[in-house]
Amino acid sequence: MADPTGSTTSTAPTSHDDAPVILRAQNLTKHYPIKGGVLRRTVGHVRALEDVSFDLRAGETLGVVGESGCGKSTLGRMLMRLEEPTGGRLEFDGVDLYSLGRREMRRKRRDIQIVFQDPYTSLNPRKTVADLIGEPFDVHPDAVPRAGRRRRVQELMELVGLSPEHINRYPHQFSGGQRQRIGIARGIALNPKILVCDEPVSALDVSVQAQVINVMERLQRELGLAYVFIAHDLSVVRHIADRVAVMYLGRIVELGTEDEIYERPTHPYTRALLSAVPVPDPLARGTRQEIKLQGDVPSPANPPSGCRFHTRCWLARDVCSTDEPQLVERNDGRGEHRSACHFTEESVSGRTTP
Template sequence: MSSPLVEVKDLRKFFNLGSNKVLQAVNDISFSIGRGETVGVVGESGCGKSTAGRTILRLYEPTSGSVTFDGKDIYKLRGSSLKDLRRNMQMIFQDPYASLNPRLTVTDIIGEALDIHNLAGSKAERKRKVEGLLDLVGLNPDHAIRYPHEFSGGQRQRIGIARALAVDPKFIIADEPISALDVSIQAQVVNLMKDLQRSMGLTYLFIAHDLSMVKHISDRVAVMYLGKIVELADSDKLYDDPRHPYTRALLSAIPIPDPEVEAKRERIVLQGDLPSPINPPKGCQFHTRCPMATEKCKTDEPKLLEVKKGHFASCHYA
C-alpha cells in the first residue's frame, strides 16, 4: 500500500478561556487518509468535528500533535513553504451564505485564489479559468459577473466548491457542506463532489452529522464524541456492525423507509446531556450516558483499539 496522503497523530486543540478554564475541543485524535479516499467524521454538535478540520488545515494552531501531508509536517512549515502547501489543501465551508464575500462578484471570489498563488495569468486567462470552474461545478459561466445574493443556497455552495478547486488541490476538507441546504439539493451537491473526486483524484475529509449521507460518500467513517474518536471503520462495517454504544445510538436514529422494519426496530435514546468539554468526565467520557456503563468505565479510560481487522473502537466491551 502507498503511504497515506494525510496522517494525523495525537492531535489536540484546547482553548484557554481564562480563570483556569480550558475547553478541550479536540483531545488526542489519530487517523490517516489514503490518496483518493473519503473519510467521514460524524458526531453531535459540539463534539469537535469542525475544530479538528480547521486544526488539520492549520487555520487553528494545534495545542500538540502533528499532521503530515504528503510526507511533510505542516506545523513545521513557515512562509513560502506553507503557502505552497496550502495550494494542495483547501476547505469547503458550512454556510454558503456567510463564506462568500457579498461585495465581490463570483469572478473575484474564485479569481482571488488564482491571484494569491500567481495562477491567474492575463485578465482574459483569469476570466477563462473562472468560467471553466463554474462550468465544472454545474453553473452557467455567464453568471460570473453576478454577486452572491443573486444565487440560491445550493448555487452558492457550488461557487464555494469552485473556489476550493481553483488552485487544483489534492485534499479538501468539507465542513458540513450540505447542512445549510434544502434536502432536495443535498444529494446533488454530494453527487457533484463524488464526480469531481473521480475525475480529479481528490481526497476528502467529509464532516457531517447526517449519517445516511456520510455512508453514501465515505470509504471510512470516524465517530467523534467530546473531542475524541470513539470508533473508526470502513463505512459498510461501521453501519452493519457498530461496536461502540454511542455509534449504535446514532445509527438507531436514522429512519428506515420501510414501515414494518421501522416499527420493529429498537430506538436507543441516550439519557442526559452532552458533558461540557471544559470539564469532561473521568474514565470513559461516554459513561455518563451509556446504557452499558460499569464501575470500570467510570475510572479507566479505554484506548482506541482494533477489535476487528480495520475496525477500531474505544470501549471496554467492544
C-alpha cells in the same frame, strides 16, 4: 501540478486500500483557554480535540460524524492549520505541517482546501463570482497566469455545474445550492489534493442536497481528490464516505470502513447514534431496535473522567469512569476497524441494550 481534467479518472469508487497515505494526523490535540475574572486569567480549558489520529489516503473520502461539541469542526480547521495545535503532528508530503513557517505553509495550503457549511455567510456579498472563485489566485499568483484567470474561473464554474455566463453576478443572485457550488469551485481552484468539507450540504434542501452531493462525487472521480467530509447527517455520510470516524467529546471513538461502522458498529455510542436516526419508512415504525440515550452531551470544558461516554452509556461499569479506553483494533476483518470501549464484546453481542 497535473491538469485536473486529464488526470486520474478511476470509475471504481470503492477500494482505496492501495492508495498512498497523503495525510497522517497523529495525536492532534486542541485546548481552548477559558478566561475568567477581572484579570482575564485562564481558569480552565475547553478540550475540543484530544489525541486524534488517522490516515487519509489519496482519492478516498473519510467521513467524520458526531454531535455538536464533538470537535469535528475544530478538526477540519486544524487540518487547514487555521488553528494552531496544542499538541500533535500533521504529516503531509512527509513534513509536519505544524513545523512550517508562514511562507512554506501558504505554499502547502494550495494542496489542502476547505468548503464551509454556510453558503450565505462564507461568500463576500460585494464580490462577483469571478472575484470569489478567482480569489485563491490572488494568494497564489503563480497558479494561473493573470491573463488566463477569467478563462480558468469559467472552466471551474462549468466543472461544478454553474453557467459560465453568470461570472459577473453577485452571490445574492444565486440560490443556496448554487452558492455552495461557488464555494466548491473556489475550493478546487488551486487543484488541491485534499478538500476538507465542513457540513457542505447541511444548509440545503433535500432536493438540492442531492445535486450538490452528485457534483462532489463526480469531481472526486475526475480530479482524484481526497475528501474529509464532516457532517452530522449519517445517511449522507454513508452515501459518500469510504471510511468513517465517529467522534464524541473531542475523541475518535470508532474508526472503520463505511460497512464496518454502519453494519458492524462496536462502540455503544456509534450504535446509539445510528439507532437514533429516523428511518424514512413508516413500515419500520416500532420494528427497529432503538437505543434511547439519556440526557445531553456533557460540556467539553469539563468532560467526564475515564471514558467520556460513560455518563450516558448503558454498559458502563466502574472501570469506565476511571480508565480511558484506547482506540484498539477489532478482529473482524482487515484489522483497520478500531474502537475505544472497555466492553466492546458485550456491545457487539447486541443482547445488552438499555
